[in-house]
Amino acid sequence: MRGRIGAAALCAGLASCATYRPAPFAPNAIGAVRAERSLPAGQSWTTAALLTQALDWAPSIRESAANYRSLAAAAHAARVPLPAALQLTAEYSHDDNPDKPWLGSGTLDLPLDFGGRRNARVDAADLAVVQARYDYGEAVWSTRSAIRRATIDRLFADRLAPLAARVLALRQDRHDKLQARVRAGEEARPISIAAQLELAMAERRIRDIAARRAQADVALANAIGVDPAAVAGIALAPLDPAVPILPPADLARLRGEASAGRRDILRAIIDYDLAENAVRLEIASQYPAIRIQPGYTYERGLVKLPFGVNLQLPPIDFNRAAIAAAEAKRAQAGAKLETLQSTVLGDVDKAAAALDAQVAAERLNATRDLPAARHLADRATANLRGGEGDRVDEDAARATAAEAEFASIEASRLAWLALVDLEDALRRPTDPRDAAILETAMKRLGETK
Template sequence: MRLASLIAFVAFAGVAGCTTYRPEPIAAAQLAQEFEQRSLASEEFRAYVVRATGRDFAPWPPARWNRELLTLAAFYYSPALDLARAQWGTAKAGIDVANSIPNPVLQLPFQYNTPNPGPGAPFTWGPSLDIPIETAHKRGYRVDQASHLSEAARLAIGNEAWKVRAQVRDALLALYAARERSAFLSRKAGAAQQIVQMVTKRRAVGENSGPDVNAAVLAATQAEADLAASRSAEQDARAQLAAAIGVPVAALNGIEFDPGGFGTVPPAPPAADAQRDAILHRADLLASLADYAAAESALQLEVAKQYPDIHLGPGYTYDTGTHKIGFGLAGITLPIFDQNQGGTAQAEAKRREAAARTTALQDTILGDLDHALARYRAGLDAVQLSARHLATARRQLDSQAAGFAAGNTDRLTFTQASADYEANAIAHLDAVVAAQQAAGALEDAMQRPLASGAANESLTQQESR
C-alpha cells in the first residue's frame, strides 16, 4: 500500500507542475490601430537604435535620416522579420521537444475473482509502471535534427533581414532618382516656357513661323508632363519606402532624407572575391546547408530505429491475499518483419533531395552573380561615357553663356542650350541610377554591401528587438 501511495503522490506532483494556458486574443481593429501609431520618433525605437549602433542620437529624432537609420527602422518594424523571429522561436522550442525523455505509463489493473481462490479478498489489483528506455542514441539524433532546423530558422532571419535592407535601398534609390529628376525637369520646363515666349514674340514680328511655335509649345508641354510624372514617382517612392520600413506613409512626413552616396558608384569587386562572398555569406545557402545536416540526422535516427527500445515494468500486485513485487520487462519490439527499411529509405531520399536543393541553389547564386557582375561593369562603363558626354554639354553651355554675356549669342540660343544641358543631365542621372540598380543586384547576389558606408550591421544578429 505504501508503494501505491508513493505512485499516486508522484502522479499528482507531475500534474501540479503543468503549465497553465493564458489566452492572448488579437483583433484586426487593434492591429490596424497599432500600425497607424508607429512612428520613427518613438522612444522604444530610439532605445533599439542605441543598442544596435552603440551610440546615442541627441536630439531625437535626427534632423536627417540616412540609409543606415532607415534600415534599422525597417529591422525594428518589419512584419517579415517579426515572422522570421517567431519561426525561429518555434524551431528552438522543437529542440526541447526532441530532448524530452519519454514519460513512464502508470497502469492500474483490477480484477474481481469469483469464486475466491485464496485466503484474502476476492480481487486482484496493483499499480505498475511501463518505463520506456530509448536505445541506439535515438534522442541524441532527434536533438541534432532539431538543432540543425533551429539553425536554419536562425539563418532565415538573416536572409529576410537582407531582403528588408534591399527594399529600403531600392526605395531610397527611387526617391533619390525622382527628386533629382524633378529638379532637372523643373529647370528644363522653365527654360522651355521661356523659349515658347521668345518664339511667340519672334513670330509676331515675322522672325519665326507657326511650326516653330508649335514645336516649342510641344516641347514645353512634354517637359511639364515629365515633371508631373517625376513628382508622382516621388510620392510613389515615399510610399514604397514606408512599406519597406513597415510604417504608415504619414510617419515619413517632415523627414529629411540623406541620399548618402547614390550620386557615385563604387568600383566593381574582383570576380573571385564576389564569388567567395556569395558562397560564404549568403544566409539562404547557409540555411540550406543546415537543412541538409538536419536531413542527415533524420537518416541517422531512422537507422537507429532498427534497434528496439526497452520497456521496464516494475510494479506491485495484490492477488487474493498474496503480495507480489515485479521487476520484469514490459516489452521489447522484435524486428522480425520490419527493420524500419521504409523509414530509412524515405530518409535517404529526403537527404538526396536536400543535397540536390543545396546544389541547385548554389548554381543559381553563382549564375545570378555572374550576370549581376557583368551588368554592373556595363553600368559603370555607361556612367563614364555619360559623364564625358555631360562634361562636353557643360562646356558647350559655358561657351553659350560667355557668348550671351559678350553679346555674340542671342537669348533664345542660350536658353535652348540651357534646356539641352538639363536633358543631358537627366540622361546622366538615368545612367547613374541604372548603375546603382545593378550595384544593388550585385549586393543581393553576394548579400554583402559594396560601399563601406552602407548599413553594415550583422544581419544574422537580428533575432530580436
Template sequence: MKHALFLIPLAAALLASCAHYQAHPLSAESSAAAFAGRSLNDPGLRQFLTEQKASQGAWDVNRLALAAAYFHPDVTLARAEAEETTAAIKTAKQRPNPVFTFGPQYASFHRNTLTPWFLAGNVFYQIETAGKRAHRTEQALAAAEAARWRVSARAWAARSRVRLAMLDLHSARENIRLLEIEQKLHDEAIKKLTAQMEAGDVSPFELTQARLALNRTRLALQDAQKLSSTAEARLAAAVGVPLAAFKSVTLDFSAFSRLPVQSSSAARRLALTHRADLMALLAEYAAAESALRLEYARQYPDVRLGPGFDYNQGQNRWQLGVSFELPVNGNRGPIAQAEAKRKSAEARFQAQQDAIQGELNIALAAYAASRQKAQTAASLSQEAGVAAATTKRMVEAGELSPLELTRRQLEASTASLARMAAEIEAQNAAGALEDAMQARL
C-alpha cells in the first residue's frame, strides 16, 4: 500500500487546478427594473459609442442604431450566442486527457506470499492522428465567424427598425405641422364663404363642401397625432429603452431630407458580397468543409499508449500497451453525412444569394421610381406656392377677392402634403434598398 501513497499529492494537485463555479441568479423583477432604468446617458452606452467613434453628435438614425446594437435584446441574444460559439474553440483545441486506472486486488489465500495485495496502475495517452485537432479547430473557428456575422445581421435589422420608426415619427410630425396650417386655412375659407353666402354671393352647397373638407383635415390631423404617439413608442422599442428615455433628448431627422443617387453596380456588389447574413452562410459552409475534412481524417485511428506498473509478489513490473481501433467501416457513414451537410450549406448560400438578387432588383426599381415621383411632387408643390404668391399680389392690388387667395393657399397646402407623402414613400424605398444592400446609401 505504500506504493499508492503517491496518489494523494497527485489528486490534490488535480483538484487545485479545477475551475470554480460561480452562481449567477436570474430574477424577473430585477430584469424588469434594469430595463426601466435604461437611458441614452448610460455610461456603458457612452463607452460603446466612443469605441464606435460616435460619442458626439445629434441623436440621428445612425447614432440611435448604435444604441439599439447596444441595448436591443435581439442583438444581445446574438452576441451571447456568438460568445457561446467562440467558447467552443477552446474545447476544439484541447488535447484528450490521459486516463489513469488503478486496480488493487487482495488475495484471501496468501500462504507463503510476501503480501496479499496486488497493485496495478496504467496511464493511457491518446495520440490524435491525421490532423484531427487542427480540422476540429478550423470547424470551431468557422462556426464562431458565422456567429459573429449573425450579430452584424441582427444589428442591421435593429438599425432598420430604428430607421423605420424614426421615419414614421418624422412623417407624423411633419403631417401634423402641415395639417394644422391647412386647418387654419379651411377655417379662414369657411368664415369668408359664410360672409359671402349671407351676402348672396355663394351658394350653401359651396359652404357645405368647405366644411366637409375641414372635417377631413381634422380627422387626418388626429390620425397624424395618433401615429406620432405610436411611432415614438415604436422607436423606443426598436432601440430597446423605455419611452421615458426619449423625453430628455432631441431627435435629428435631417437624414430624411436627402435622397442620394445609388449606383446599381455598387449596390449589387455590396448586396452580393458584403451582406452579413450572406457572409454568415459562407462561414457556415467553411465550417461544413472543415467538418468533412475531420470525418475523412477519422478514417485513420488514433493511437492509445498505455504505460503501466504492476506490483505482484514483491516484483515491480513495468508495462507498455498500444491500442487503436481497427478501421473496418472506413468511417463511411459519417463521411456521407458530412458531405450531405456541406452540400446543403452550399445550397443555402446560393439560395440566399439568388433571393438577394430579386430583392435588390425590386428595391432599385422602387427607389428610382419613388425618387422621381418625389421630384415631381416637389416641382408641383413649388408651382402651387408660386401661384399662391402671385394671387396674393393680385389680391393686394384689388384684382381678386381674399377668398381666392385662401383657395390658392389651400391648393399649395395640399401640394405640400402630397410632396411630403411622396418624400416619405421615397424614404421608405430608400430604407428597403439599404436593407437589400445592408449598407447605407
C-alpha cells in the first residue's frame, strides 16, 4: 500500500513539471517587421501620439519592459525555498546476513531558509525590480526626448527650406548681374567674387537644410522603431507660437523635486539600498548556515531513523573582511548618490540659463535685427522705384532681410531645443499630453504579468 502511495506521489510530481518549449529567435525577421510598419499620413502627429506608437514599437522600450518582466519573475523565484537534497544508498552483503543481505538508506538535506540570508535574497530581488521600473521610465523618457528633438528639427527645416530657396534666388540674381557688369567693365572683379562667395553660402545652406531634414526623419524613425520612409510623409503638429517659459518659483520647485525624484536619482538610492542589503547579508553570513538531515535506514532487518545537523561555518575571520568590503561598497554608493544629485542640480541650472539666453536672443532678433533688415529692404525697394538705386542693391537688401528672418527662425529652433534640454534635466514635460502618456506607460508596465 505504501509503495502504491509513493508511486502515485512520484507520478503526480513528474506530471506537474514544466516541459521545454523552444522559442527560436530569427534575427533576419527584425528588418522585415520594421519595414512593414507604417504611420497613417492623414493625421497631424503630435509628440504624444508618436510616443504612444513608440511604446509598442521602440526597441529600447521593449527591451526595458522585457527586463522588468524578467526581474519580476526572478523576484517571484527568490521567494521559493531553497531546494533540498536527497541521498539514496544501497548495499548488498551476503556474508553479513545470508537471509537479509540488503542495506538501504535515504537521507534528506533540508536547508533552513529563514532569517537574514533569505531576507537579503528576497529584498535584493525586489529592489532589482524597482530599479528595472525606473530604467523603463528612463527609456520611455529618452524616447520622448528623441521624438521631441526630431520633430523640432524637422518642423524648422520645413520652415527654413523655402526661405533658403528665396535667399538663393536673390543671391543668384545679384551674382549674375554683377558678373555681367564685370564683363562690361562697369564693376571691379572683387565685387563679383564677394557675390560668388555669398552665392556659395546660400547653396550650402540649401544642402544643410535638406540634410537636417533627412537626419530628423532618421532620428524620428529610430526613436519610434520604423524605417525612415514611414515618417517621411507624415504631417507633424505645429509648435506653439512661443516657447513656454517656467516662472522662477515653479522652476525652483521643480529643481528641488528633480534633485530628489528623478528616476536616475531613485535608481541610485536603490543602489544604496542594495549595498545596505549586502552589508546585512555579510553580517548574517558570520553565523553558521544550518541544514537538517533526517534519514531512514534499513540495515538487514533493522530499521533506523538517523538525524543529523549540517553547519556551514563562516570564514576563519568570522566574515569580518567581507563585512568591511560591503561597508566600503555602501559608502561608495552614498558618495555616488551625492555626486549624482549635484550633477542633476548643475544640469538644471545650466539648461535654465541656456534657455534664458536662447529666448533672449530670439526676442532680440525678432524685435531689433529682423525689423532693421526689413526696413533696409523696403528702403532699397523705394529707392529703386524713385530712380535712386538699382536692382543689384535691392537684391542685396532683400537677401539680407531674408537671412535675418532665417536667423530669427534658427534662434527660435535653438530656443525650443533648449527647452527640451531643460525638460530633460527636470524629467518633466511642459506639454500635459506628454505627461499623460508617460503616466499611462508606467501604469501599463505595472499591469504586466
